[in-house]
Amino acid sequence: MQKVTVIPYAKKIGVANIIPRLVDWLEKNNVEMAIPESDAAELGIPAFGVAKDKLFDGSDLVITLGGDGTTLRAVKLLEERDIPILGINLGEMGFLMWTMPDQMEDVLERIQDGRFAVEQRRMLKARIMLADGQRIERLALNDILVGRDEFGRLIKLDLLVNGVLFCQYAADGLVAATPTGSTAYAFSAGGPIIAPATDVFLTTPICPHSLNDRALIFSAGDRVTIKPLKLGKTGKVGISVDGRVIEDLPDMIFIDICLADHRCSFISIDGPGFYEALNKKLKKWLSLR
Known part of the structure; x- marks a missing residue:
């Protein structure tokens, strides 16, 4: 060293x-x-x-x-x-x-x-498509939160898995997390704890206004797409990556999330x-x- x-x-x-x-x-x-x-x-x-x-x-x-x-x-x-x-x-x-x-x-x-020893932790890769044609990419070790940028307002979100509509949420937001991030925000939102060496990721709704409040676990090859619905004239989507809000975000069409190829290394x-x-x-x- x-x-x-x-x-x-x-x-x-x-x-x-x-x-x-x-x-x-x-x-x-x-x-x-x-x-x-x-x-x-x-x-x-x-x-x-x-x-x-x-x-x-x-x-x-x-x-x-x-x-x-x-x-x-x-x-x-x-x-x-x-x-x-x-x-x-x-x-x-x-x-x-x-x-x-x-x-x-x-x-x-x-x-x-x-x-x-060196322990490898999986990360999430997010691809955010904006209405003006821009594409933003981010990596997350813990989690990615999609919600409304106005505190206390519900947001309606479609969740697609590998391009197929799976369910719709009316909630404060939706959090996608790695196994490492399963003990953070996702855990507080009622999600499961996942061993860090597992090659999966999860989504869990935040305060959903429905009976559909289950966390979902996806395999390494899966891709989830989150689409906001009917935000109104003044409504905007807020996104945070590992607790950091993406500032000045124009209208979002959708966000794709999957496991990243890059892994984060920790001393064990x-x-x-x-x-x-x-x-x-x-x-x-x-x-x-």
């Missing part, structure tokens, strides 16, 4: 405390560090700041410091670069962050010694299995409520 890129949530409580430990370990092990310029300035380490277009040049590892949102930010910045991510959990849940702050140095030693260290870790995190979440 010669270089790591660090993506922190600079305002997160605990990040300012862990950064000196991380810098110390990296310097002792002759590992170069790069960090986004704005974060480096905020954390008082401007010498490590690197411009966005060179942030991942030569990096062997990406370390995220914060919660799941920080890792999703790193995935977006990585685009389709194949560099594994190690998440240090400074948040409350951290379904993408399996290393705790007090384990950081030990985990880094294991990575340096080659005592780790021996520890509790998926279901054991999930059980602990859900119990922790309940205790915080």
Whole structure:
């Protein structure tokens, strides 16, 4: 390991405390560090700041410091670069962050010694067709939400599977999720939890105004199409990808969603299995409520 890129949530409580430990370990092990310029300035380490277009040049590892949102930010910045991510959990849940702050140095030693595995996570690919002829493409590690851009208003959506109309929803929206994202928004909407290594994806309606409220699970070769219906003169569709809203979106005709060819890589260290870790995190979440 010669270089790591660090993506922190600079305002997160605990990040300012862990950064000196991380810098110390990296310097002792002759590992170069790069960090986004704005974060480096905020954390008082401007010498490590690197411009966005060179942030991942030569990096062997990406370390995220914060919660799941920080890792999703790193995935977006990585685009389709194949560099594994190690998440240090400074948040409350951290379904993408399996290393705790007090384990950081030990985990880094294991990575340096080659005592780790790389876990591949499936991503979603979205193709959004707009009324003006534009096409927008996005990748998502967790989920894609389609709904009305006006809070509290129902939207009617057709759901097609491989080009065939399957059902229609009147709901607050519809969320499509990967197995990784099945523990996020889709889970809150009543969807199932799916083991992360599974080659499937799901859709689940959000607060549907009908008896048709079941989540659906699709195989790796399936393609779903979501079409909005009769929004009215002022109605518009809102779309968010991994929690980030696509701003200034013109009228949408439809959105195609399928599993992407690109996969996101995560560092895996021996520890509790998926279901054991999930059980602990859900119990922790309940205790915080």
